[in-house]
Amino acid sequence: MTVARLLCALGVASLLASCASPPPPPALRIGLIGVFDGPARHSSGMPARLAARMAIDEINATGGALIDGVSHRLILIERETPNRPDAAAAAARALITLDSVDVLVGPQFSALAIAAGAVAEESQVPLVAPMASSPQVTTGRSYVMRLTFLDADQGEVLARYAFDSLGRRRTAALFPAASEHGRSMVERYGRTFTTRGGRMLAADTYHIDDTGDQAAQIQRLMREAPDAVLLPDLSLGDSSQVRLFREAGFRGPFLGSDAWDAIALRGRQDIDGSIIVGNWDGRSDREGVRTFRARWNARYLGERPRATGAATYDAIRLIARAAERARARSGMALATALRTGAPFDGAFASYRFDGSGDPIRGATLLEMDKDSLLFRGTLPTRH
Structure with missing residues (x-):
């Protein structure tokens, strides 16, 4: 066989092999931004990470999110950030531009969420800030929402x-x-x-x-x-x-x-x-809290459930629900679906959404x- 014929044969074999490999399954890519420095590691970063992984595993176990008639597996991409607004903005930018996420969850602290939200808004990528309570997190923004009260x-x-x-x-x-x-x-x-x-x-x-x-x-x-x-x-x-x-x-x-x-x-x-x-009473007898508490305790033995975990768990589930309603993984369609829809009895709270980035919910005394x-x-x- 001549060199030309050998190269041709190898090229055909390579083409056939690439055709035989199935394309990667559709995915909904969620970027999580968390602080793991100092005390925030235990009160914020770790509970958010553990809850996000639990929510994603549960949703994937039932077939993922059905978006426009196609099942999408949820994929979590995590980036840690120091407790500084500039670092949080850099983490959001990296998740969007380098990791190609469809939606962001976090950061939990208001100052960081304000900075990360600015990047999300500019990039037209939805962001859910589970624990940030400053009005500046959502004011004037169409792609950013929160789960706490102001x-x-x-x-x-x-x-x-x-x-x-x-x-x-x-x-x-x-x-x-x-x-x-x-x-x-x-x-x-x-x-x-x-x-x-x-x-x-x-x-x-x-x-x-x-x-x-x-x-x-x-x-x-x-x-x-x-x-x-x-x-x-x-x-x-x-x-x-x-x-x-x-x-x-x-x-x-x-x-x-x-x-x-x-x-x-x-x-x-x-x-x-x-x-x-x-924002949350983990001992509540409300169904959403009971379910979260039971699943958390079964999965993370000896790890006390925290408000940050409950809020992040809800954020992931709300994103999956909104993507199914919007028939879209990202963009304005997903952002609008996150801000509207039927009431949601979550682990963190019972929410209603009226089109703004701030939910209608209760405060615990x-x-x-x-x-x-x-x-x-x-x-x-x-x-």
Whole structure:
């Protein structure tokens, strides 16, 4: 056989071999952005990763997502990011341009989700931010949505509960001067509380880099004789505020937000009776929570389910549902389907969608009591 004939034969064989290889099955590619540095690894990054993998395995086990009549296998592509907005934006860009994902999930923190959302919006790739609560995450954006309530919504829920259920009529507030989260909560709380007939007596601020204990601000607030105190951004580092309020004679409840680390703060006698707003109560008897809890515990023995995991689990399932409705894997069709559709009873919450990037859902009210958190009710954040 001549060299020319040999090359021709090899070329035909190669062509036949390529024709015999089936094309890869259709896939819905989901990019997950998570923070795995420091404490966020255990409270945010790992729960999100584990929940995303669980949701995808469950959906693939039932045939994947049926998009335009064709079964699509869900594929998860993960990228870790430091807790910096620029890094989160770079991770989103890499997932879109290098990994060719159809949709993004995360990051969980608002500052990072704002930055990653800008990249998603520019690239016209839908992004679901499971835990980000800043209004800037979704404002003015058509491709970005969240699963939490807004920061300010927490203030409204707390005001309604303090006035209607606790019978409080005089509230003071203390929060970090640089905290937009705290400021928006206090403003919404004050408007709602006064509309109902209560009095917002005073609101004072402090600087987070101040090594003092805010005794001067607390004395000023106590001169107004409040029967409730709103501390939206209380942290372990600020917890001396609770002691100082008690020493100054305050006996009413403290009101807090989802920024509180209730697990770390509970067990302190001076904080008993505090009411906090939560995105999620993992002990709930609601069907969506029960199902998630049972599946999580069966798969991840000894790993406690967290709110971040429940929210990420819902995000994956909502994406699959929306892709089937939209008959599309990405783009505006998928973004629109994510923002609309029938109510969804998820692991994280029960949602309704009215076309915006912010769901209509409930907020959980929890009371801190000795070593436990007591469920006190669920109030809608938009009504």
